[in-house]
Amino acid sequence: MVATSRRSGRYNPLTNPKTIDIDIEKVDEWVAKGAQPTNAVSHLIDIARDGAPVVEKKVKLSKKAAAKAAAAAAKAEEPAE
Numbered sequence: 001m002v003a004t005s006r007r008s009g010r011y012n013p014l015t016n017p018k019t020i021d022i023d024i025e026k027v028d029e030w031v032a033k034g035a036q037p038t039n040a041v042s043h044l045i046d047i048a049r050d051g052a053p054v055v056e057k058k059v060k061l062s063k064k065a066a067a068k069a070a071a072a073a074a075k076a077e078e079p080a081e
Helices: 024-032 039-050 063-077
Strands: 009-013 019-022
Touching: 009 039, 019 039, 024 039
Parallel strands: none
Antiparallel strands: 009 019
16 A cells, blocks of 8 residues: 555744745646635635735834834944044
8 A cells, every 4th residue: 555645735934935835736736626725725826826915914123123223323324523
């Protein structure tokens, strides 16, 4: 007996850029048999089909980090003596 993998793909949001590797043919077979992917999975399938880039979320600085960055920017703008 040969063991087969039931996975149709993988998604890793921790890599940069995010890894989306989906076997579209296998997904199409499952959908043809009545499978209904969730909204999140449908979105990933669309990205895999279209090759559209995944939009990265902007990193929001904490108040302390934002104040530190603003102070560094102000110090950089001061004329040198």
